[in-house]
Amino acid sequence: MNARFHRSLVVRLLALSVLISVCSIAATAWLAVRTTARAIRQEQGQAISDDSRIYEALVARAATHRDWQGVQALVDRLARETGHRVVLTTQDRRPIADSADVDVDAGSGTGSGRRAPLPDRASATVDALSVDAGVSGSRGRDRIDSRAVGPFRLTSAERTELTALAQRRVNCLNQIPGIRATTATAPNGRPRVDAPGYTGSRCANDVLDRPTRTEARALAQLDTLVGTCLSRRGSGPVRLAPDLTWTGTGSRIPVDDQLVSSCLDSARREQLAPYVAPAALLFIGSPDQAAAVSPFDLSAPNRLRMAAVVGSVLLLTVAVTVGLGLRLVRPLRALTTAAHRMKAGDLAARVQVTGKDEIGRLAEVFNEMSRHRAELERLRTEMVGDIAHELRTPLSNIRGWLEAADDGVVPADRALVGSLLEEALLLQHVVDDLRDLAAADAGALxxxxxxxxxxxxxxxxxxxxxxxxxxxxxxxxxxxxxxxxxxxxxxxxxxxxxxxxxxxxxxxxxxxxxxxxxxxxxxxxxxxxxxxxxxxxxxxxxxxxxxxxxxxxxxxxxxxxxxxxxxxxxxxxxxxxxxxxxxxxxxxxxxxxxxxxxxxxxxxx
Known part of the structure; x- marks a missing residue:
């Protein structure tokens, strides 16, 4: 019996495919517009990210060098990696390095003159003592770059000694259950031990915690500079700790934190100025674009082309779906016919397996089920015959002996009774075995x-x-x-x-x-x-x-x-x-x- 037209698998597959195609085409158009807009936003975001990356690299260079000598190689590398033109000049716009002019003599301001003109406004000012938070993305209040350490940089011997002490403390703390200590190195080379969750004093080391000779000299110099600044402003001196926190000394204890912070900031700039590169102007140029992105055109010719493409896709979808649907329905109809034959009692009903897909596997399973049912029917027939035989034999013996006794052929003595009892016991044994098997099959054993x-x-x-x-x-x-x-x-x-x-x-x-x-x-x-x-x-x-x-x-x-x-x-x-x-x-x-x-x-x- 064929299924109704609106319930046919072909119709359902066709409707599903058409719906999927329409949704896919609409989604593709929407995705194209969204992708274009997203690409523009990503390009803008990438430009900001590139600017920040270039600025950070140059600030790091300025914080760790006294001048800009040799910066041309860094500028060229940043230009290659970002695709932007990178130009670095002095405050009066004398060139220091330019990725577009390999003849620039870094630090001298001379070059071949083949450079393109610079814009009126610089992208940023590269100054390790006054970091531009808007370009670097820094959230801290201290505008001095943390990599500018100047006289606080430890000597090689001090770093070696403190590193060994820090490792010894880490090994000690890691022996405490639940503590996982690690080391980190500050920009000046001082190792720091981090042990989250631990507040005790075990494994403490005075040598590791107090300033080294280099740090003590630099801290004393900074104390003098801060004290001079406070004295000029009518405030008493302070003593600085290695972490740059302060405590008042003398009779005139400063009470204005803002004043101390201002003097500390100016003193640090004065102390670090000889150790960092001078401030420079940074110009970042955009890469040349091959062509501007044209807007999405919905003119009449384009709409006609889109309609033609949509129609072609729908026509192809319908053709493919009908073909696949017919290929699916044909073996299913054969399975339905074979199932009706089996229902009518034809245990030899089989289906031809024409493929190895899901339909082919279904046909194989159906054939296995048909063979299994035929085998079960054969076993059932044999079992009925076997049961009849097993019950008939002792019953026939009992009947034969009783008829012989009734006819007077054999005497009704104890031997006859024993023989009849033996046959009855055999009959009971067969019945008991059948009962046990039936109980086991029914799960009632x-x-x-x-x-x-x-x-x-x-x-x-x-x-x-x-x-x-x-x-x-x-x-x-x-x-x-x-x-x-x-x-x-x-x-x-x-x-x-x-x-x-x-x-x-x-x-x-x-x-x-x-x-x-x-x-x-x-x-x-x-x-x-x-x-x-x-x-x-x-x-x-x-x-x-x-x-x-x-x-x-x-x-x-x-x-x-x-x-x-x-x-x-x-x-x-x-x-x-x-x-x-x-x-x-x-x-x-x-x-x-x-x-x-x-x-x-x-x-x-």
Whole structure:
């Protein structure tokens, strides 16, 4: 039965594809406009970032050098990396370095004269003692660059000594639980120990904390300069700490923090001036643009072109979607037809697999399901026949003996009653086995788990089957493993499972053979193995030994006895206990059945 047109997969795919295409085209147009605007904003932002980068590099150069000698190489590198023209001049606009003129003699103001004219206004003033916060993006109140240290720069020997002391403190602090200490180096070369969250005095070192000789001299010079400035303004002197905090000395203690800060700032500039490069003007030129970005044109010809492109995209989308939809629907219709055939009872219904995509995989799964259903139907038919046979045999025997007794052919003595009782017990055994299997299939097989002594349970099974084994001329023995202990199991069901394995082994072992029960335990499982020296199982039959009503002999005779349900019950009981059972066999030599259960109980000591 075909689906209605508006519910067809082709129509749905077509509608979805058209919607996606329209949305994609609209989104592309919107994205093009937004991208253009964003590109312009990014270009502006990049220009600001480049200006800040150039300025920072030149300020760092000025803070660590006494003059601009050799700055041309830095200017050329910044120009290459940013794509801007970089020009550095003195305050009276004499050239120091120009990325557009390789003939500039840095510091002399001479060049080839091939430079383009500079704008009237400089981009910034490069002065390590007066940093332009608007260009550098600095948020601090101190406008003196932190890299300008002047006379506070430590000697090589002092740096080596303080670095060793700092590392020793770090090693000491890292021994405190929860503390992670690290070192950082100040611009003047002094190491600093950072230990977040630690406020104690352990691992302190006076030598590391107090100023070095170089710092003490520079600090004394700065004290003098600040004191002179304060004295000129009618205030008393102060004493500066290494971190440039101050305390008053003398009778006239200054109370105006702003006055002290002003004098400290001017004193620092005076002290650092000989150690930094003189202030210079910075000019940053924009790179040449190949062409200006044209605005988005919505003229009539462009609108016509856009409509043509949109129509082409929609037409292509419709064609591709219809083609793909038909290719998808064809195998789905075949699957629907095969499913209706299977519903009508045709278990041979199959679908041709034409691809390896999702539809092809669906067809494979459908064929597997069809084969599995056919196999289940075959097994069901065989099981019904096997059950009828197993029930008919003892019933026929009982009826035959009763009719013979009724006709006077055989006397109704104890022998007859015993024979009838034996057939009745066999009939009850078959019914009980079927009931157990039905309960296991329905998930209604209830277990009453208690700690069971494994060795004792095995001895009980051997005792119960000793008479039958002796009668068959089979030696039945158990090898008691060391430390078997207990296992959490239903003792009745576990005894039934082991008994079925032993009964099966005795039944298929000829006179003079041996059936051996072995058991051992590890940390995970308890293993019970039943080995016999019978005729074994053919390799092709081994996978079916746990199937219901399956026997190695193909005929329905009772040459070896049994209902064909014992091993199937063993498998279900093992699974119900959370374990497993396996079979191994060498044809002509014997078989080994191994029952594995979770080692939930205690180990015998």
């Amino acid at each position: 209830r277990l009453h788990k208690v700690p069971c002594d494994v060795a004792e349970l095995l001895q009980q099974v051997v005792t119960a089957h000793r008479g039958r084994a002796d009668h068959a001329g089979v030696v039945l023995c158990v090898e008691d493993g060391v430390g078997l202990g207990t296992v959490d199991a239903d003792p009745v069901r576990l005894r039934q499972a082991v008994a079925n394995l032993v009964s099966n082994a005795v039944r298929h072992t000829p006179s003079g053979g041996t059936v051996t029960i072995r058991a051992h335990r590890d940390d995970v499982t308890v293993v019970i193995a039943v080995a016999d020296t019978g005729g074994g199982i053919r390799p092709e039959d081994l996978p079916r030994v746990f199937d219901r009503f399956w026997r190695a002999e193909k005929s329905r005779n009772r040459g070896t006895g049994g209902s064909g349900l014992g091993l199937a019950i063993v498998r279900n009981l093992a699974h119900a206990h959370g374990g497993s059972v396996t079979a191994e066999s060498t044809y002509g030599e014997g078989s080994l059945f191994t029952l594995r259960l979770p080692a939930g109980g205690g180990r015998r000591r």
